[in-house]
Amino acid sequence: MDAPGARQPWLGKLVGVIAGFLLLRAEPVLGALVGLLLGHAVDAGWFRGPRREDPYRVLGLSADADDAQVELARRRLLAKFHPDRAADAHAREDAERQTRVINTAYDRIRALRQSDRPR
Secondary structure (H helix, E strand, C coil): CCCCCCCCCCHHHHHHHHHHHHHCCCCHHHHHHHHHHHHHHHHHCCCCCCCCCCHHHHCCCCCCCCHHHHHHHHHHHHHHCCHHHCCCHHHHHHHHHHHHHHHHHHHHHHHHHHHHCCC
């Protein structure tokens, strides 16, 4: 049994074929083919935006971690990937990129937790 709200992998293709057939009645085969192509693109996720990485996973935590654990994980990872510890320019760029990812994940967790708190 599929999860609630999960779409069938063929649904976009079917809707695309029907819509293409109906919209291009003068050339129904061409409409069906265009609809099938667009339906496949929808089913494959071509039109979805970029997926964000789970901020808890970036910090190596579970979603039930408290604020102190989040802060500790952030500090530990920032110390590990600090750009000043890099051996060469390439390693420094990697460390800077990783530091940005860690800080972004931390900021997202803080924003999520602030939006969950009652006012």
